[in-house]
Amino acid sequence: MHEVSVAEGIRDVIEDEARRHQYRCVREIGLEVGQLANVDTRALRFALDVALRGSLANGSVVTIHEPPGHAWCMRCGDTVELRRRGVGCPACGSYQLAVTDGDQMRIIGMVVD
Numbered sequence: 001m002h003e004v005s006v007a008e009g010i011r012d013v014i015e016d017e018a019r020r021h022q023y024r025c026v027r028e029i030g031l032e033v034g035q036l037a038n039v040d041t042r043a044l045r046f047a048l049d050v051a052l053r054g055s056l057a058n059g060s061v062v063t064i065h066e067p068p069g070h071a072w073c074m075r076c077g078d079t080v081e082l083r084r085r086g087v088g089c090p091a092c093g094s095y096q097l098a099v100t101d102g103d104q105m106r107i108i109g110m111v112v113d
Contacts, residue, residue: 011057018057028110033064035068069084
């Protein structure tokens with residue numbers, strides 16, 4: 001379950017930024033986790049609940065946006081939307097796809113005091 005280490009990394013980034021800017025607490029955290037990022041968002045949410053305890057973000061509201069992935073099909077040349085890995089091109093059925101978006105994970109915002 002690599003979501004625990006991901007949650008700890010998110011906590012560390014938030015703590016570093018909060019200290020650097022002298023924030024007293026983090027009330028809300030916005031995350032973007034692409035649908036092709038190989039992250040189970042339910043497990044991540046649980047791991048964050050544990051990882052944020054005792055931190056400046058303890059009890060914060062976490063919002064996770066899950067944008068779909070996009071890939072370029074090497075056979076037909078279309079750019080297609082993908083909601084998970086391991087599926088063929090919806091246009092031609094080819095599995096020769098190069099992911100172009102939706103595999104990222106990032107902190108997109110915080111509400112702080």
